[in-house]
Amino acid sequence: MSAAVPPLTLEAIRSVPKVLLHDHLDGGLRPATVVELAAATGYDALPTTDADELGRWFREAADSGSLESYLETFAHTCGVMQTEEALVRVAAECAEDLAADGVVYAEVRYAPELFAERGLSLDAVVEAVQAGFAEGERRAAQQGKNIRMGTLLCAMRQHARAQEIAEVAVRYRDAGVVGFDIAGPEAGFPPTRNLDAFEYLRTNNAHFTIHAGEAFGLASIWEAIQHCGAERLGHGVRIVDDIKTGPDGSVELGRLAAYVRDRRIPLEICPSSNVQTGAAASISDHPIGLLKRLRFRVTVNTDNRLMSGCTVSSEFAALAEAFGYGWADLQWFTINAMKSAFIDFDQRLDLIDNVIKPGYAHLV
Numbered sequence: 001m002s003a004a005v006p007p008l009t010l011e012a013i014r015s016v017p018k019v020l021l022h023d024h025l026d027g028g029l030r031p032a033t034v035v036e037l038a039a040a041t042g043y044d045a046l047p048t049t050d051a052d053e054l055g056r057w058f059r060e061a062a063d064s065g066s067l068e069s070y071l072e073t074f075a076h077t078c079g080v081m082q083t084e085e086a087l088v089r090v091a092a093e094c095a096e097d098l099a100a101d102g103v104v105y106a107e108v109r110y111a112p113e114l115f116a117e118r119g120l121s122l123d124a125v126v127e128a129v130q131a132g133f134a135e136g137e138r139r140a141a142q143q144g145k146n147i148r149m150g151t152l153l154c155a156m157r158q159h160a161r162a163q164e165i166a167e168v169a170v171r172y173r174d175a176g177v178v179g180f181d182i183a184g185p186e187a188g189f190p191p192t193r194n195l196d197a198f199e200y201l202r203t204n205n206a207h208f209t210i211h212a213g214e215a216f217g218l219a220s221i222w223e224a225i226q227h228c229g230a231e232r233l234g235h236g237v238r239i240v241d242d243i244k245t246g247p248d249g250s251v252e253l254g255r256l257a258a259y260v261r262d263r264r265i266p267l268e269i270c271p272s273s274n275v276q277t278g279a280a281a282s283i284s285d286h287p288i289g290l291l292k293r294l295r296f297r298v299t300v301n302t303d304n305r306l307m308s309g310c311t312v313s314s315e316f317a318a319l320a321e322a323f324g325y326g327w328a329d330l331q332w333f334t335i336n337a338m339k340s341a342f343i344d345f346d347q348r349l350d351l352i353d354n355v356i357k358p359g360y361a362h363l364v
């Protein structure tokens, strides 16, 4: 490596192209926007109307270790996202904020039913968010930052609407909805409850990922892949439970871990989020170090930027500090993510060859 290669400061990391596959729309609002939308839509349950204080409150509530206060944070963001105007604004700002962080391709997900509490139809929700993403892409391009947004529609595990949501996802596949996911509490709600929806998606050659192997262990990962047919794993970090490491540094993969690695099944890893929910003790203790060393198809993601106070760049910076990663490692994560995206192969290749590789060429 030449001496001219710049150090991995947050600023330098923000300037290179990045790809994001796991980010929740209702977990990434600007605090000031939450305050303004609450006033505009008559939502009066915010803990404070001071934007700085509110931003801190979100991070602390998510950090508190209490599931109740963690869920309360989403009650507030979803509470202010019940009109078309609000959805357009939140989606546009999401695209702008990701572009400003240097993200060139993002798949952002949400559960449309959570924004339909005041009467919007699921289709109206999807159309408002798509309009917002398009507006955000336009504004970012005006700032010289090109980003492409893809949408994943989530069904909630605890509700029984997966089939309906899957049908919406397929209906809007040519309008920017690139895939489907199920989210929500893993305990008591195995993904196999939604087999009809997954079968419908496979019948229609549609893509889906499943939140699995975050709080729950190997059984949820096995079900997601082998029973439901998930192409990617949302988190999937508990796959380390199927990897034995000896005191001499030897490593032995169980059958499931080997299958996940052999089939190159992408892991949508969200380091800061996992630390907040207790799935990892700290960034430096995070299994991502081992999984990357073993060359699993690891990708780096934000999950909830507002609640974790993070960006893709800050996640990269934290990993670089904890594991000594260099620019070649960041490029590897980025190309892994682009290869694993749900858009067409030729479009993924185009972004890898014409945006990502040139963006790192002077660094690796």
Ligand SMILES: [Zn+2]
Binding pocket: 022, 024, 183, 211, 234, 303
């Ligand atoms: Zn998630």
